[in-house]
Amino acid sequence: AQSVSQHNHHVILSEAASLELGCNYSYGGTVNLFWYVQYPGQHLQLLLKYFSGDPLVKGIKGFEAEFIKSKFSFNLRKPSVQWSDTAEYFCAVRDDYKLSFGAGTTVTVRA
């Protein structure tokens, strides 16, 4: 089964700073990759996904992620964060129907 590692447990930023969250998965082949976000008190929402095609994927709320096959990575980025981006972010890899999640990164944006 896939394992997913997220590099940072907790990130603290000021508004307008750039954000990059790392994600690596354990082995190659055809993978479907996802970033989910969980705002305080809410359920997981899909930010973006990669199935195939252009490795630079644009998601909602100004987020994007880049799939680098040679590095088994799918890092999430946002050029300029807002206070409302405070949340927990999960990277996930789908192997057939099973999603394997990273431990999550808590992002705190200071106003």
Add this chain to the structure above:
Amino acid sequence: NAGVMQNPRHLVRRRGQEARLRCSPMKGHSHVYWYRQLPEEGLKFMVYLQKENIIDESGMPKERFSAEFPKEGPSILRIQQVVRGDSAAYFCASSPVREETQYFGPGTRLLVL
């Protein structure tokens, strides 16, 4: 179109009691997945069901845990004789077909005293 619904949102049980967690998938979705999130960890796959069938329960503990998705009504995750280690957030997700994106419910936070 309502999203995935889970209830209750919070559930407190004493050791030895039973916990029943319910999940109603999105309209048109016939594939349901349950995941568990322990403190400080990511979500872990438990079980995958289609209507009236358990497809894969490899992530579910062999004892005390069971899941069903009847022809009518929500999917149920049942935990018998709960122990403190069962305290976690339990998330349900659904998809229209197995290859498609899974959409998550708000989760049920189970606390075992």
